Amino acid sequence: MESTSEREAAPGTSQPSTPAVLRRQDTRLDSYVDRYAARTHGMTASAIRALFAVANRPEVVSLAGGMPNIADLPLDVVGSSLQQLVLGRGLQAMQYGSGQGEPEIREAICEVMRLEGISAHPDDVTVTVGSQQALDLVSRIFCDPGDVVLCEAPSYVGALGVFRSYQCEVAHVAMDSEGLVPEALREAVLALRAAGRKVKFVYTIPSFHNPAGVTQSLERREAILAVAEETDLLVIEDNPYGLLGFDAEPIPAIRSLSDDRVVYLGTFSKTFAPGFRIGWVLAPHAVREKLVLAQESATLCPPTFSQFAITAYLAQHDWQGQIKVFAEMYRERRDAMLTGLRNDMPEGVTWTVPAGGFYVWLTLPPGLDSQAMLPRAVTARVAYVPGTAFYADGFGSRHLRLSYCFPTPARILEGTRRLGDVLAHETELMSTFGTAVAGARPGELSTGLAPGTNQA
Numbered sequence: 001m002e003s004t005s006e007r008e009a010a011p012g013t014s015q016p017s018t019p020a021v022l023r024r025q026d027t028r029l030d031s032y033v034d035r036y037a038a039r040t041h042g043m044t045a046s047a048i049r050a051l052f053a054v055a056n057r058p059e060v061v062s063l064a065g066g067m068p069n070i071a072d073l074p075l076d077v078v079g080s081s082l083q084q085l086v087l088g089r090g091l092q093a094m095q096y097g098s099g100q101g102e103p104e105i106r107e108a109i110c111e112v113m114r115l116e117g118i119s120a121h122p123d124d125v126t127v128t129v130g131s132q133q134a135l136d137l138v139s140r141i142f143c144d145p146g147d148v149v150l151c152e153a154p155s156y157v158g159a160l161g162v163f164r165s166y167q168c169e170v171a172h173v174a175m176d177s178e179g180l181v182p183e184a185l186r187e188a189v190l191a192l193r194a195a196g197r198k199v200k201f202v203y204t205i206p207s208f209h210n211p212a213g214v215t216q217s218l219e220r221r222e223a224i225l226a227v228a229e230e231t232d233l234l235v236i237e238d239n240p241y242g243l244l245g246f247d248a249e250p251i252p253a254i255r256s257l258s259d260d261r262v263v264y265l266g267t268f269s270k271t272f273a274p275g276f277r278i279g280w281v282l283a284p285h286a287v288r289e290k291l292v293l294a295q296e297s298a299t300l301c302p303p304t305f306s307q308f309a310i311t312a313y314l315a316q317h318d319w320q321g322q323i324k325v326f327a328e329m330y331r332e333r334r335d336a337m338l339t340g341l342r343n344d345m346p347e348g349v350t351w352t353v354p355a356g357g358f359y360v361w362l363t364l365p366p367g368l369d370s371q372a373m374l375p376r377a378v379t380a381r382v383a384y385v386p387g388t389a390f391y392a393d394g395f396g397s398r399h400l401r402l403s404y405c406f407p408t409p410a411r412i413l414e415g416t417r418r419l420g421d422v423l424a425h426e427t428e429l430m431s432t433f434g435t436a437v438a439g440a441r442p443g444e445l446s447t448g449l450a451p452g453t454n455q456a
Helices: 004-008 038-042 047-055 075-093 103-114 130-142 157-165 182-194 218-231 285-299 304-316 319-344 370-379 409-433
Strands: 125-128 148-152 169-173 199-204 234-238 262-267 279-282 359-363 399-403
Touching (some): 103 262, 103 279, 125 130, 125 285, 130 234, 130 285, 148 182, 370 409
Parallel strands (some): 234 262
Antiparallel strands (some): 125 279
């Protein structure tokens, strides 16, 4: 049954998910329970992190985590580069650095962003400890408790966790096969402001979306920016996968279309290696000043050695060629997953076909619940992430995310076989006993295709 709050929401949106006063979710077994700050009440464990202990067991095929596969990274080149760095500039590289990030890597970052049409000055770049810290710093300087953040439905679980930790309320906005729907975004902003709510920004992943796998066309990006201009809305563009396309050159980033309306987040975790923990924020100059102050209060400075290491790698190695090697490796794994899904999924299951990145988004037949099904899937030695992890409002039970980035093609095929068996069994049970599980809510992303087909 549809709730009153859902009936009153703007088409394609959800009401903000978190009440103004959060109920405690902690326990009196914790003797510090009365000492914690109010902001900790919204902190919850990531559904993906909670799966790691099970998914990392060798007998389980994990299609859950989004861990990059760095097996094709030339370790001899990286090792030689690090040796030269220590011997030649070790005293500088292992010292404290700038809170904004070292000038050399900020210049290199501008060259990386140029591949997606972004013309930027190094002074407007702030280096962060991965793009996850970039999300945290942006939220810290913009968001007060009770502010509303607009997110795609579904959205990146790590971003939802950050917004909750700053006591923001998330309102989801509808997506389709090209990502965020501009008209739904406009309606959401106007409806929330008419209700007296303060909307701080819209958070979007335009290229090879996590978890949905879809990509905004250039025309869609222009339309989203037009809505942002019309409604005076800030856009936070998170782009970890933009250079990992399989079939075409990168689509120009939203940031390439506007210097003052968009804050852009990037990372080397997907195109080099995640262990160095280097990301960045490209922001208008005034915003950059606040980010640097927030960075200095959080870490004093981002890891200096990692910055020098990545700068040396970019200068001494064909990094663009290496990205293409990664993309081809991920394409092979994507193709294996699509083959497995076509062969193994029962009737009624549909899925997206990503043109890059790490993820496929499955939509289950009405009545199946990916969260309830997960223990049975793990028993069958296959793991995925239930769709509910990617919604702040409890929806997503008919969806699940599959990751193809880390397992070998053979393991992926075995994983889809096991998952297909689980789904076939669940479908048989449902046909026998029925179900009370509701279908998708308005604005919840579905592949929208006939049962048993996939999105081309």
